[in-house]
Amino acid sequence: MKSIMSCFFCFLIWMQVSIANEHIKIITEYFPPYSIYIDGQLEGISTEIVKTVLNDLKLNGLRISVYPWVRAYNIALTEKNTLIFPLGRNKRREKLFKWVGVISPAQFYLFSLHNRDDILISSLNEAKQYTLGTVMNDVREQYLIDKGFKIGSEISTSLNHDQNLFKLLKGRIDLWPMNELAAYYLVKKRKLLPKYTIKKVFHLADLSTEGYYMAFNKDTDNNTVSKFKESLNKIKREGIYKNIINSYLIDE
Structure with a gap:
């Protein structure tokens, strides 16, 4: 029995070391409220989830690097x-990554300015008569x-989401495809009230x-991906x- 237990613990240690020896690179973009700087520290919904997983895997020493989205996506x-986060999942990307799991909620809408009563959309095709603002290589684009x-x-197209909000406020685009949590956060960051500034016109x-994911480059070892999946499921x-998500929820 002692021999079996010894082998078991040696296996666990080997699994941990094997992950540590993979020299994992973790990248994200500046995307409030999912990845934001608070008092000089990288925080946010997705960032806290990823940090919690790293802590559970005893990989606290790994650094999270922040890049513009286009560069982060190309590196991944x-x-x-x-490991990249937060990443939207779609058919185009399905085989490009090894998916760990959902790390934050995301419901997407087309937003217009609150005073644009002329914009009435009952189908996505009807939105083609307007100009929409997107981020290059983003899942919405x-x-x-x-x-x-x-x-x-x-x-x-723009380099980041805040640029698209600026375009919307200045009338340079008509519609802003965005998830509601991030949209409200960015509007409030400009000292504006979301319910008087923007409105949902099409879901x-x-x-x-389910939401945004964290995912690995497709050539990453399956064992590494599995350990991250197990840890994420554990904290869920x-x-x-749930506690981390609830702490960031923002009312309109």
Whole structure:
């Protein structure tokens, strides 16, 4: 029995060391409220979830690097052992990554300015008569392109979400495809009241899934991915995940 137990604990230690020896790179973008700086520290819904998983796996020493989205996405596509978050999941991306699990909620809408009573949309196709603001290579941009929207005519692309809010406020775009939590956060960050500034005009129901994910580059070892999955599921079972999410919820 002692021999069996010794082998078991040696196996657990080996599993832990094998993850540590993979030189995992963790990357995100600045995307309030999922990845934000608070008093100089990287925090946010997704960041706290990832940090909790790292703590559970005894990988606290791993650094989370922040890049513009286009660079972060390209690194995750090309470099083995790269973990990226928060990442929207769609058919185009399905085989490009090894998916760990959902780390934050996401319901997507087309937002307009609150005073744009002229914008009435009953189908996504009707939105093609307006200009929509997206972030380059973002899941919303990919989704709209797949639905027949064209960059340069119906789509005006930017480097980040805050730029698109600026465009919306200045009338340079008509519609802002965004998840509601991030939309309200960015509006409030500008000292504006969301309910008097923006409004939902169309629910992107088939884009709205369980939420944002964390995922590894497709060449990452399956053992590493499995250990992260196990840890994420553990903090969900223990209620830690839900507590973190609830602490960031923002009213309109």
